[in-house]
Amino acid sequence: MTEPRKSGPRWYATPLDHETAATRARQLDALAEPDRLRVLSGVSARPDGTADAVSLAAELDLEPSDVEKHIAVLTALALLEEVEDQPGTFTPTAETWMRFGRLVVAAQLPVHPAASLSERPGVDSEMESPPVLRRITDRLAYRFSSTFSKETVERYVADSYRLLAERARVSQHLPSLTTRFVEDRLNALAVASGRDLRGTPEVLFVCVQNAGRSQMAAALLRQMASDQVHIRTAGSRPSGQIDPFVVEVLDEIGVPVVAEFPKPLTDEVVQAADFVITMGCGDACPIYPGRRYMDWPVADPIGQPLEEVRRIREEITGRLKALCQEMGISLG
C-alpha cells in the first residue's frame, strides 16, 4: 500500500480566491461583535425566524436604539433582510442560515442522531415531502430552461434545501427560502459562466386556446427579437393543435412556428414571466405582484377567412413593436 502523504503531489481543493476571501473577511469582521452576534442569534432562534428591534432589545437586555443599529449593519451586509409587507421585521437571509445558522443557533442544540433529511426534526412532514421540492424544481426549471438543464436545477434545489434544512429553524418558510436561494445561486452561476439572465425580460402570451393569437405573437416576437427576450405561451383552455391558417399566414412572411404546442395556463408559467399579455382571456389569468399585465383586445383568428387572419397578424405585429419599445429592446 502506498502512503499518499509521502509520495508526491496530493489532490487539493482550490483555496478561496483573494477577492472572495477579502469580502468574506469583511463580513466576518462586522459580525465579530458580541451584541451584534446576539441580535443575529436572537432573530434566528425565533420559532418563525423573524423579529423586530423592540422585542429583540427586551429579550436580549439591550437598548432598542443599539439593536436598530446592529440590524442596520446586518442588513447592509445582506445577513438580515426586511420581511416583505412587514416593515421593521427582519429575517436572516438564506446565505446567513447556510454560513452562520449552525454557529448562532444550531450549535447550541443537541444534534439528533436520527435527523436525516427525510425525518428532520422541526419540519412538518407536509413541507418535508418530495412534492414541495418537485414543485420548486418545476417552477425554477421552467424559469431557467433557456440556461440550465432540469437536472442542474434539480441538483441545486435538493442541495440548497438540504443545506437550509440542516440549519434554518424556520420550517414554514423553508420552501420559499429554498426558492430564493436557488434563484440567487443559479443567477450567480449564469453570470459566472457568462450566461447572464438578468435584464432579459420574460414575456408570456396567453389566449384561450393557445392555438392562434398567442402562438402568432410568440412566433412574430421571436423573429423580431429572439436574442433579447424569453418568450412563452399558454392558453386558458388549450386546444389540440395550432390553427392551420395561423401557420399559413406566418409562413407567408417567412416566420416559422417552432416547437410550440398548446399548453395550459399554470401558476408557475405566470410567475416566471415579467410581462404577461392576455388576448381574450383576461379573467382566467392569475395575477401576481411584480408582473406587468397587458390585455390586447385582438380578435380570435380561429375559424376566420385567410384575409382576416392576415389582418390579425398585422395588428399583432404593430402591438409587438410598441411592446419592444416599452421593454427597451431596439429592433434591427
Next chain:
Amino acid sequence: MASPAARDRVRRAARAVSDTSEPLTRPAAEALAKTLRLVADPTRLQLLSMINGSPGQEVTVGELTRHLGLRQPTISHHLRLMYEDGLLDREQRGRQVWYSIAKDRRDAIADLLR
C-alpha cells in the same frame, strides 16, 4: 423511510429542542466573536479553505507555502495564531508538522467557507 412511530419520536424530540432554543448567551457570543475576529482575515480564510479542502483535511506548512505563494514565516505566523486560539490542531509526524482544523470547529469553519 422511517416508521410512523420513529418519525413521531423524532418530531417530539425536535419540538422539545426547539422549545428550549435561545439566543447566544453573552459569554457564548463573546467567545464566538473572538473566533470570528481571528478568522476575519483574507489570508487566514485562504489557509482554512486549503486545509478544509485537502485530503484527510490536514496539511503541512510546506504544502501551504507551495500552493498559496506566500512566504513560509507568514504562513507559520497565521497558523500559530489559529493554533493558539484552538481553531487548529497540530501533530508532529517524523520531521513534518501536520495542521488540521480542530474537530469541534470543522462544521462551523466549513460553513463559513461555503
